[in-house]
Amino acid sequence: MFSGPTYSETIGLIEGLEKLISIDREKYKNKAQIIASNPKQLNDLNGLQIYMDEDFILSLMFHSDPNYLALTSNDICRFYTLLDADLLKTANGVPKNIMVYSKKDETSKESAIITKEEFLKLTFDQKCQKIKNERNNFTSENLKATISKETFKIPTNQKSCDENYKFWIAYPGTPYYCSNIKKINAIEKLKKKVTESTLSARQKQLIRSQILEGQIAKKYFTDDQYRYLRHLCDNLANRSSYCDPYQKQSYWNKILVANNKMEYLRYPCQGIVEKNTLELSKGDLESCVQAINKNNEICSFSSVARYPSLTPKPSCKEISLALNNSKLFANYKDCPGNIDNEGIINISRILMHFAGKEIDKNQTMCNTNPSALFAKLTLDSDNDQAWNLRLCYPDKINNREACIPTIMGQHTTSEYSEDKVIAEILYQTRGTSRTLKCNIIEEGEYKPHLLQYKSGCFVIYKSDNCSATNCPKKIILDEREITHIKYKGDIFFDYFPNSFSKDRYSINSNLIEQKKFKMTQITNFTELKRRLTSTDPAIAHGVGCLEDILPNFFKKVSFNQCTPMAFILDGVMQSDSDEDDKMVITRTALDDLHSPRIVKWNNIFNAIKNFQQFHPLNSWTLYAIY
Amino acid sequence: MQYINATIISFASIMMFSTSTMAKLDLPELITKQAINNIRFIDKSGQFTYYQRKSGMLLLSSNFSSNELISGIPNSNYLIHSSPSRKNIAIEKIDHFLDGNNIRQSHDLYISKFGSKSVEKIGNGVNPRLHLNDQFISYFIPRTKELIIHSLEQRSRKWTIKLLNNVNPYFSPEVIVLNEEEIIYTDINPKGYSAIVYYNTLTKKITTYLKASTPGSKIELCLNDNKLYIGQFRQIENFGESKIDYIDSKTFSLKSQPIGLYTSNLNDTGNLICTANKNSIYFIQTNQTGQRFKNDLVELDITTKNIKMITQQGDITQAINMDGRIVIPYQGKIFVATNNSVKKEEEK
Numbered sequence: 026m027f028s029g030p031t032y033s034e035t036i037g038l039i040e041g042l043e044k045l046i047s048i049d050r051e052k053y054k055n056k057a058q059i060i061a062s063n064p065k066q067l068n069d070l071n072g073l074q075i076y077m078d079e080d081f082i083l084s085l086m087f088h089s090d091p092n093y094l095a096l097t098s099n100d101i102c103r104f105y106t107l108l109d110a111d112l113l114k115t116a117n118g119v120p121k122n123i124m125v126y127s128k129k130d131e132t133s134k135e136s137a138i139i140t141k142e143e144f145l146k147l148t149f150d151q152k153c154q155k156i157k158n159e160r161n162n163f164t165s166e167n168l169k170a171t172i173s174k175e176t177f178k179i180p181t182n183q184k185s186c187d188e189n190y191k192f193w194i195a196y197p198g199t200p201y202y203c204s205n206i207k208k209i210n211a212i213e214k215l216k217k218k219v220t221e222s223t224l225s226a227r228q229k230q231l232i233r234s235q236i237l238e239g240q241i242a243k244k245y246f247t248d249d250q251y252r253y254l255r256h257l258c259d260n261l262a263n264r265s266s267y268c269d270p271y272q273k274q275s276y277w278n279k280i281l282v283a284n285n286k287m288e289y290l291r292y293p294c295q296g297i298v299e300k301n302t303l304e305l306s307k308g309d310l311e312s313c314v315q316a317i318n319k320n321n322e323i324c325s326f327s328s329v330a331r332y333p334s335l336t337p338k339p340s341c342k343e344i345s346l347a348l349n350n351s352k353l354f355a356n357y358k359d360c361p362g363n364i365d366n367e368g369i370i371n372i373s374r375i376l377m378h379f380a381g382k383e384i385d386k387n388q389t390m391c392n393t394n395p396s397a398l399f400a401k402l403t404l405d406s407d408n409d410q411a412w413n414l415r416l417c418y419p420d421k422i423n424n425r426e427a428c429i430p431t432i433m434g435q436h437t438t439s440e441y442s443e444d445k446v447i448a449e450i451l452y453q454t455r456g457t458s459r460t461l462k463c464n465i466i467e468e469g470e471y472k473p474h475l476l477q478y479k480s481g482c483f484v485i486y487k488s489d490n491c492s493a494t495n496c497p498k499k500i501i502l503d504e505r506e507i508t509h510i511k512y513k514g515d516i517f518f519d520y521f522p523n524s525f526s527k528d529r530y531s532i533n534s535n536l537i538e539q540k541k542f543k544m545t546q547i548t549n550f551t552e553l554k555r556r557l558t559s560t561d562p563a564i565a566h567g568v569g570c571l572e573d574i575l576p577n578f579f580k581k582v583s584f585n586q587c588t589p590m591a592f593i594l595d596g597v598m599q600s601d602s603d604e605d606d607k608m609v610i611t612r613t614a615l616d617d618l619h620s621p622r623i624v625k626w627n628n629i630f631n632a633i634k635n636f637q638q639f640h641p642l643n644s645w646t647l648y649a650i651y
Numbered sequence: 652m653q654y655i656n657a658t659i660i661s662f663a664s665i666m667m668f669s670t671s672t673m674a675k676l677d678l679p680e681l682i683t684k685q686a687i688n689n690i691r692f693i694d695k696s697g698q699f700t701y702y703q704r705k706s707g708m709l710l711l712s713s714n715f716s717s718n719e720l721i722s723g724i725p726n727s728n729y730l731i732h733s734s735p736s737r738k739n740i741a742i743e744k745i746d747h748f749l750d751g752n753n754i755r756q757s758h759d760l761y762i763s764k765f766g767s768k769s770v771e772k773i774g775n776g777v778n779p780r781l782h783l784n785d786q787f788i789s790y791f792i793p794r795t796k797e798l799i800i801h802s803l804e805q806r807s808r809k810w811t812i813k814l815l816n817n818v819n820p821y822f823s824p825e826v827i828v829l830n831e832e833e834i835i836y837t838d839i840n841p842k843g844y845s846a847i848v849y850y851n852t853l854t855k856k857i858t859t860y861l862k863a864s865t866p867g868s869k870i871e872l873c874l875n876d877n878k879l880y881i882g883q884f885r886q887i888e889n890f891g892e893s894k895i896d897y898i899d900s901k902t903f904s905l906k907s908q909p910i911g912l913y914t915s916n917l918n919d920t921g922n923l924i925c926t927a928n929k930n931s932i933y934f935i936q937t938n939q940t941g942q943r944f945k946n947d948l949v950e951l952d953i954t955t956k957n958i959k960m961i962t963q964q965g966d967i968t969q970a971i972n973m974d975g976r977i978v979i980p981y982q983g984k985i986f987v988a989t990n991n992s993v994k995k996e997e998e999k
Contacts, residue, residue: 325867325887326843329818336819337843337867340888362820368752490794494753517750523726571754573980576935576946576968577869577886578821580922581980582778583730583743584692584973588754606943615754615821627966634983638688641705641726641749 078124102153110204163201179283186268203258296328333362334617350596365492367614371591397439411518567647569632741779755793782828873925884921
């Protein structure tokens with residue numbers, strides 16, 4: 026049934042194509058006339074095996090949109106689906122009737138014309154149960170629910186696009202989606218056509234009902250979903266043309282369309298459109314994306330005051346290209362410039378990546394969340410050497426100094442949140458209420474002459490001398506300064522083991538023991554590429570000389586100068602035409618979370634190799650973590 | 652490639668230039684008797700070697716003896732800065748080099764006479780630099796964004812300049828003390844434009860001398876032989892403008908117009924070195940081959956303006972001037988790009 030046509034005329038020449046169409050039309054017409062001259066009813070064919078007429082099939086193949094034919098996959102049920110969804114055409118347009126034949130025996134063959142519905146009842150309904158169930162999802166009663174469950178995934182790189190394309194080709198519902206898109210697409214053309222005076226009233230009525238169908242279908246889809254599916258249905262036959270816009274499309278456009286990973290837009294756009302809130306309207310986001318697409322450099326200094334990090338950040342195009350090849354989970358924000366500990370930043374990013382959950386979008390959390398995550402990891406690992414920051418007070422009952430680990434600043438859920446620890450100590454030492462809440466405020470906010478500050482607990486800091494790891498504060502309780510609570514300790518820790526005896530106190534060891542992460546040393550680009558292009562969430566982290574990772578930003582002026590810097594690699598790029606052109610998607614701990622840099626692999630290698638010379642154990646400090 | 656015969660012998664180190672087959676660059680590798688990663692400075696004659704130990708100690712080796720200069724906690728790291736005047740050296744002591752994880756931490760700073768066994772602590776900050784015949788020192792305090800400049804002879808002569816920059820928390824300014832009244836330094840404005848700022852120590856007035864034409868460019872300053880070299884290098888993407896100009900530092904005024912030496916439409920890495928010799932400056936240049944961007948050390952002749960490639964590796968990131976000798980740290984080894992001191996030895 027699906028073998029190729031055997032035309033005697035030459036196939037493939039433009040002049041021949043018109044002739045072929047004409048021949049097929051003639052053939053179809055003649056066949057129809059022959060069958061009509063000896064009409065058969067459905068009952069006449071009862072009990073017989075029904076087949077679609079071969080010339081009819083050829084006509085369908087010849088006149089139908091190749092995009093839809095791409096969905097057949099040599100599967101008869103898929104072919105019937107296309108017929109059911111009105112996506113196939115003969116010389117006379119979308120068929121309402123099907124030319125069929127039946128065989129009583131090998132020699133005799135009876136032809137007939139039956140309605141499409143009758144044909145599908147005899148074939149599709151009987152032979153294609155699985156796909157038939159799928160059809161139910163696209164009835165007018167169920168279509169809305171079906172669409173709401175669909176993810177309409179936006180591909181982010183070549184691999185994900187290939188997978189995405191294959192999914193839609195194989196998915197039984199695709200013909201029904203395309204059928205709806207076809208109806209929507211036809212609305213404007215039909216609206217014009219219905220005004221033609223040459224049409225009969227019946228024809229006009231038919232067109233109006235088609236317009237109505239299209240309008241009903243349109244209501245089920247959002248604009249983004251319609252655009253997504255229209256692009257899909259227009260490119261089913263050509264995977265390259267399907268994927269090309271996604272590869273070239275800016276990351277910003279993609280996430281706006283997909284309405285996914287919006288944090289990558291909200292945080293920079295907050296600065297670009299100059300709003301004080303992260304809850305930006307669709308209009309704000311669209312304006313922002315327009316601004317990004319027009320001004321490539323607008324990303325380099327956006328939102329830097331709120332979320333300080335190394336600047337200039339890359340250009341919008343570079344960020345877009347990097348994010349298209351990046352897999353680090355980053356649906357939140359951190360503030361490297363406010364933390365003053367690059368190891369904490371890097372570790373918290375790794376923990377968030379594998380946790381994969383959102384955090385409180387309160388801006389102060391960008392300062393405290395990395396510390397909270399880090400403190401929990403180290404303290405749960407009994408590594409109090411790493412997190413030594415604590416609040417201490419005289420324990421008069423036991424006649425000693427007691428200390429409680431703390432993080433600097435307020436955190437909504439962490440038990441180490443500074444306000445909670447201070448409140449606890451005040452309860453222990455001053456008998457204050459268990460419900461006492463201490464407010465951490467900036468020096469300029471504290472106005473003791475105002476009534477609201479006359480009572481209660483206030484913890485006051487100076488913003489220009491404050492980071493997440495070092496922020497001396499004054500504690501005021503009911504207008505009196507509390508002096509018996511002292512901040513003690515520092516944060517010093519080995520990122521990777523710097524000595525054999527203290528191996529278990531390194532943060533890398535804590536990640537393995539506490540979080541059960543696996544680590545594999547990465548010494549070459551091939552291995553790195555294999556890890557980072559896998560579908561699992563593996564990323565790589567390491568420590569290297571900052572001046573070699575980012576030589577445009579940091580200069581070596583002294584012999585054997587090297588500033589150890591933690592970093593994360595979460596993607597690679599390699600030119601097809603030049604194998605040596607190897608780049609990695611890099612975030613040093615100084616970089617903005619949503620603005621990764623594209624760095625030469627050789628720079629990374631150089632950085633780690635140079636750092637290795639200063640490492641007490643001569644360790645190679647780059648690992649895949651998964 | 653030439654095999655350099657001269658060997659400079661000191662008590663603690665024998666320094667050789669080897670054409671080892673393991674060298675990745677087409678340059679002689681610097682090899683020393685003691686572990687090269689412990690060494691922090693070797694003067695051009697080889698007479699003085701500053702080196703550190705894992706115990707955290709900084710030592711000076713000279714005249715067949717070794718003296719402890721500074722002690723520290725285990726794994727402390729030291730950075731040594733000298734100037735062409737060779738009267739003093741500035742030392743930055745990084746206590747928690749491996750476990751501090753804080754690039755903005757200030758460190759103890761020391762000064763010592765060149766080759767002397769005694770050191771003196773002069774402050775707390777980063778990037779100490781010597782100026783004006785080693786009579787002045789500058790350093791930066793990252794947390795407070797303050798640039799400190801003071802006389803080494805009259806400590807009371809001290810100036811503190813607060814930087815404007817609030818867009819890059821990791822920015823460290825370049826400083827040149829032109830004379831006892833005039834200081835120029837780099838800063839960044841709230842829109843991300845770098846600038847050279849002029850400070851008059853008498854009037855305490857601050858004036859912008861030169862502003863970069865686009866945001867996201869870095870400005871580098873280098874002074875040698877009365878020529879102040881100004882490098883401007885974009886830090887965004889690969890295309891933009893890189894240029895190196897110079898002005899006469901003796902006749903500098905706010906109206907001085909820089910004289911062009913070099914331009915490129917690619918973003919060079921920069922990292923200017925101008926104090927290795929009077930006739931050339933060195934920097935990391937970017938070149939394009941197809942879709943690839945390659946970075947190499949080049950020498951710019953300031954008279955002819957010709958560029959000579961010192962390396963052709965394509966992935967050079969840094970070059971350091973150690974008392975007239977330009978070295979390149981590359982993949983865990985040190986290579987010698989120029990060695991004016993050895994040439995002098997050979998000439999003898």
